[in-house]
Amino acid sequence: MNLSEIERREHYLNVNYGIRSWLFTTDHKRIAWLYLLSVTLFFFIGGLFATLMRIELMTPQGDLVQAETYNKLFTMHGVTMIFFFLVPSIPAVLGNFLVPMMIGARDLAFPRLNLASWYIFIIGGAFTLMAAAAGGVDTGWTFYTPYSSIYSNTHVVLTVVGVFITGFSSILTGLNFIVTIHKMRAPGMTWFRLPLFIWAHYATSIIFVLGTPVIAITLLLVGLERIFRLGIFDPALGGDPVLFQHLFWFYSHPAVYIMVLPAMGVVSELIACFSRKRIFGYSVVAFASLGIAVIGFLVWGHHMFVSGQSVHAGMVFSFLSMVVAIPSAIKVFNWTATLYKGSISYDAPMLYALGFIGLFTIGGLTGLFLATLGINVHVHDTYFVVAHFHYIMVGGAVMGYLGGIHFWWPKMTGRTYPEIWARLAALIIFIGFNLTFFPQFVLGYLGMPRRYHVYPPEFQVLNVMSTAGASILAVGYLLPLLYLVWSLRYGAVAGANPWRARGLEWQTPSPPPTENFERTPIVTEGAYAYEKDPEEIYSLGKPAHV
Amino acid sequence: MSSQPVVSVRTYALVFASLLFLTALTTTVAFVDLGKGMHEMAALTIAVCKAVLVILYFMHVRYSDRLTWVFVGAGFFWLLILIGGTMDDVLTRPQLSPSTASVPAQAYPR
Amino acid sequence: MSKVEAFRQHHFEDVEQQHEASWLGMWVFLATEVMFFGGMFACYFVYRHWYLQAFASASNHLDVLLGGINTAVLICSSFTMALAVHSAETARRKPLIAFLLLTIVLGLLFLGIKFYEYHTKFEEHLVPGSSFRFEASLARPAEIFFSFYFAMTGMHAVHMIIGIGLLTALIFKARRGRFSAAYHTPVELTGLYWHFVDIVWIFLFPLLYLVGRHL
Numbered sequence A: 001m002n003l004s005e006i007e008r009r010e011h012y013l014n015v016n017y018g019i020r021s022w023l024f025t026t027d028h029k030r031i032a033w034l035y036l037l038s039v040t041l042f043f044f045i046g047g048l049f050a051t052l053m054r055i056e057l058m059t060p061q062g063d064l065v066q067a068e069t070y071n072k073l074f075t076m077h078g079v080t081m082i083f084f085f086l087v088p089s090i091p092a093v094l095g096n097f098l099v100p101m102m103i104g105a106r107d108l109a110f111p112r113l114n115l116a117s118w119y120i121f122i123i124g125g126a127f128t129l130m131a132a133a134a135g136g137v138d139t140g141w142t143f144y145t146p147y148s149s150i151y152s153n154t155h156v157v158l159t160v161v162g163v164f165i166t167g168f169s170s171i172l173t174g175l176n177f178i179v180t181i182h183k184m185r186a187p188g189m190t191w192f193r194l195p196l197f198i199w200a201h202y203a204t205s206i207i208f209v210l211g212t213p214v215i216a217i218t219l220l221l222v223g224l225e226r227i228f229r230l231g232i233f234d235p236a237l238g239g240d241p242v243l244f245q246h247l248f249w250f251y252s253h254p255a256v257y258i259m260v261l262p263a264m265g266v267v268s269e270l271i272a273c274f275s276r277k278r279i280f281g282y283s284v285v286a287f288a289s290l291g292i293a294v295i296g297f298l299v300w301g302h303h304m305f306v307s308g309q310s311v312h313a314g315m316v317f318s319f320l321s322m323v324v325a326i327p328s329a330i331k332v333f334n335w336t337a338t339l340y341k342g343s344i345s346y347d348a349p350m351l352y353a354l355g356f357i358g359l360f361t362i363g364g365l366t367g368l369f370l371a372t373l374g375i376n377v378h379v380h381d382t383y384f385v386v387a388h389f390h391y392i393m394v395g396g397a398v399m400g401y402l403g404g405i406h407f408w409w410p411k412m413t414g415r416t417y418p419e420i421w422a423r424l425a426a427l428i429i430f431i432g433f434n435l436t437f438f439p440q441f442v443l444g445y446l447g448m449p450r451r452y453h454v455y456p457p458e459f460q461v462l463n464v465m466s467t468a469g470a471s472i473l474a475v476g477y478l479l480p481l482l483y484l485v486w487s488l489r490y491g492a493v494a495g496a497n498p499w500r501a502r503g504l505e506w507q508t509p510s511p512p513p514t515e516n517f518e519r520t521p522i523v524t525e526g527a528y529a530y531e532k533d534p535e536e537i538y539s540l541g542k543p544a545h546v
Numbered sequence B: 001m002s003s004q005p006v007v008s009v010r011t012y013a014l015v016f017a018s019l020l021f022l023t024a025l026t027t028t029v030a031f032v033d034l035g036k037g038m039h040e041m042a043a044l045t046i047a048v049c050k051a052v053l054v055i056l057y058f059m060h061v062r063y064s065d066r067l068t069w070v071f072v073g074a075g076f077f078w079l080l081i082l083i084g085g086t087m088d089d090v091l092t093r094p095q096l097s098p099s100t101a102s103v104p105a106q107a108y109p110r
Numbered sequence C: 001m002s003k004v005e006a007f008r009q010h011h012f013e014d015v016e017q018q019h020e021a022s023w024l025g026m027w028v029f030l031a032t033e034v035m036f037f038g039g040m041f042a043c044y045f046v047y048r049h050w051y052l053q054a055f056a057s058a059s060n061h062l063d064v065l066l067g068g069i070n071t072a073v074l075i076c077s078s079f080t081m082a083l084a085v086h087s088a089e090t091a092r093r094k095p096l097i098a099f100l101l102l103t104i105v106l107g108l109l110f111l112g113i114k115f116y117e118y119h120t121k122f123e124e125h126l127v128p129g130s131s132f133r134f135e136a137s138l139a140r141p142a143e144i145f146f147s148f149y150f151a152m153t154g155m156h157a158v159h160m161i162i163g164i165g166l167l168t169a170l171i172f173k174a175r176r177g178r179f180s181a182a183y184h185t186p187v188e189l190t191g192l193y194w195h196f197v198d199i200v201w202i203f204l205f206p207l208l209y210l211v212g213r214h215l
Helices: A003-008 A019-023 A028-056 A067-103 A111-133 A147-151 A156-183 A196-228 A241-275 A282-298 A311-339 A348-371 A373-379 A383-413 A419-446 A457-490 B009-030 B038-058 B066-091 C015-050 C052-059 C064-089 C093-123 C136-175 C185-209
Strands: A519-523 A538-543
Touching: A019 A028, A028 A067, A028 A111, A028 A383, A028 A457, A067 A111, A067 A156, A067 A196, A067 A241, A067 A383, A111 A156, A147 A156, A147 A196, A156 A196, A156 C015, A196 A241, A196 A282, A196 B066, A196 C015, A196 C136, A241 A282, A241 A311, A241 A348, A241 A383, A241 B066, A241 C015, A282 A311, A282 B066, A311 A348, A311 A373, A311 B066, A348 A373, A348 A383, A348 A419, A383 A419, A383 A457, A419 A457, B009 B038, B009 C064, B009 C185, B038 C064, B038 C185, B066 C015, C015 C052, C015 C136, C015 C185, C052 C136, C064 C093, C064 C185, C093 C136, C136 C185
Parallel strands: none
Antiparallel strands: A519 A538
């Protein structure tokens, strides 16, 4: 296929031009792009806050910013990265684009709600950016009371309103995915023929739907307490700040599974494709996704071991936190078993997937250290915790996101990216990441507290290493921004299935037509049938009934 | 669900009457001394009965498919997780309540 | 194209699939609402456990008669809503519109009584904040009770207002003949929402108005 043929064929990108056709679209693929641009913007904003923090931390004294400013930086870094990048990234970008395609549907169940969810996301983001521009908020992304509800003099209300609004974006996305996966699968697409990416997004959607409303009401109560002097978390009235923490972490712990489950779904797709093998133990991996989602709701108190929570509750939550590690570990074992005797190739998406497995394992194991009550007392609120969650969120979730973006880029754009630059960027990211965050495990173990802009001089060497790593990491993140944009114009034209992958999304042209499939697919085989030719697996049914 | 039968007006009327009766019951019972800790139990039991009637008949769940039952149940079950985990902490703390803990109220100016 | 076909959106195979998806979608949304209100209920149970005496004393300042009447009003409105859905199912347009209107009237009656109650609480200095006055030894936890009273009934009232808006939109659509025995999904879904809001009040009434009444 040459360029002029591509340009003559109608697909979802060229069917309509102009800003209105994008801002009023109900096509899930275009909405995925709207989200892609938005989350990329928030990623670099959050990264900017992190850059300022790491520059400050090069020296033991506070010399770049004042303490109050530093408090605002780490707060805004956390709020932006968590609520406006990590939570939406894979589900709202890759999930929106791929869920209908992978199940053989023409769109999600509720296309207009999908567009509404993006607008809600943007409005919430606007409130939060306004708060940042007006001077920021310094409570930490955790908004602990009574500081956030009574004593802080920063823009708490504006920020919690922004996060509250954005929460509805998550809820609508999760609702859409659940109904779509239940009701809109193509003929023959039974539950156990679904790609694991779909299982992962289904499990994530359960968390979206059952967890997000709790943080919504919690932040609303903090806002009401600030505005109307309601006294729900006020210790002067006999209120209990630990109660806030229960409500906050009831969502915010499952939230980390919102961030990592979709990445695990991506990794399953990548490992299968680049080993040319079915995922080992498919149904176990599917159930493990659900298991992580459910058990993930039972462990929130492990953020509160030293808060004043009872020892009894601490023991229960510690035990359950060990249990939740089991399905995650099972997935790592199954991916490894898939690699065994596979025909491995090291394209950029695979580099990200392999990086995920290693870094997620380190992050997950250090989570077990933190779940152990005796150890937690010493490393709580130190850089050990910071390193742990960055290994999962950055080493895990972000790598999964980048691997997915690269893998499905040809499908989304009809172009291939430059492979050499992509592999180089993946390598730079891997090295930069480890140099940034591994020293932080050591720092935390040695006792450096988190959320401080000053530290004892003996910690400087490790901090300088960490900042050096961060600068390498920044280069690594800028590279894909540059070459992916470059590829939109100059990249080689991609065919329908450049990776020779299995999966319904690869059975339709790149970029796909607006209706996804010219004829409704009929599925007769499970996912990852790499031992068969694609032609043997899929037949096409009647023309798509428009 | 379009495959559901049309629920009769008579069924709705019976449920309506039951709901009014249960409201009167819960109000009356509140004024009677039932013994320690029983009031909460009684009030919640009656409220749950009313909610179940509304869900099964007014909201047609009695005639819906299993998937609907799963989502109805999931919402309430998850709420129980939240209440259960929080109360586990609250009930096993050594002090009786935050306001009987050591710090005097004057320490926090309002 | 049949009259029903006209309502099928392009991404669904048939009307049945569309209806099933809408129904499931509404229930998923109601599950989120259970968790949303549930967060406040969870906090309420904790404080009721710690401060039962203050909660009982504060609860006795609420008007049981008005609360009871409001409960009955909402139950009536659920009945009329169910009858509205029934009218849509049996393709009777005039009763449908009548029952929707009746539901709105009952909802407005509820809100009227509620705001009257808020007004009396304001007069009695029971609104949390600097003007709050209560018997000294129980004042602080009582202020927590009233914080819950206003937060929970206030959030409930917001949901009622939204519901009344939805019902109004339904009446306009019904008058234009949009609904039939084969297609009346918006009526059904609004009914689910309205019944849910009623269920929230079914729990709010005893937990706020009937604490320690036997004392």
